[in-house]
Amino acid sequence: MSGASTAAYLARRAAQKERVRILYRRALKDTLNWAVHRHLFYQDASDLREKFEANKHVEDLDTIDKMIDAGEATYNKWRHPDPYIVPWAPGGSKFTRNPVPPSGIEILYDYGQEEND
Template sequence: MSLAANQHIRTVRLYRHTLKTILSWAVDRELWFSEVERVRAEFYKNSNVTDVNQRERLLVKGQEKLREFQHPDPYIVPYRPGGSLYARNPPIEKGLHQQLDFGREDFGH
């Protein structure tokens, strides 16, 4: 893989992680969208940089800025591991029977 392709992948990952970090700080979608527009403009401003060394400096600067703005309690999707609803209901104990038809079954009797 070429250095330019590697830098492109790192840039896309940095952009995605930045958007996820913003979501942790701005739960209100309108505020989130305005922050996303600001970040997108900054990425587009640097999209025409062709010098490999300058790209690397921009990537390192962006990664440092992302680390600086990491949320101490990041948002986690509720049903993902660590989320607020993950494994919320414990499994049913052995020996207990769950009847889902609530007495409306027809056994042909």
């Protein structure tokens, strides 16, 4: 392989690894939404890991791209319709519950201590 083709191969392979990593993390986090108890989650997570490990040996770049596309399509099809959102995260029930005060309002943090002159 020439230097340019080697660089292109490595760049494409790195992009594929990143896509697989993102897909695995999303699927693993989504598994938490489906599993009610931790012992169920551990079994589902183990099954998910086995699915990813089964294709670890594939080297053909086009085949890998097709497998990633199929995995992303499956993930989108089976994604949880009402995922758990941490309350203080965007979309959570406590997000921006206490908004930042408008500009021009000064907050004094003296906690009721009076100045003795």
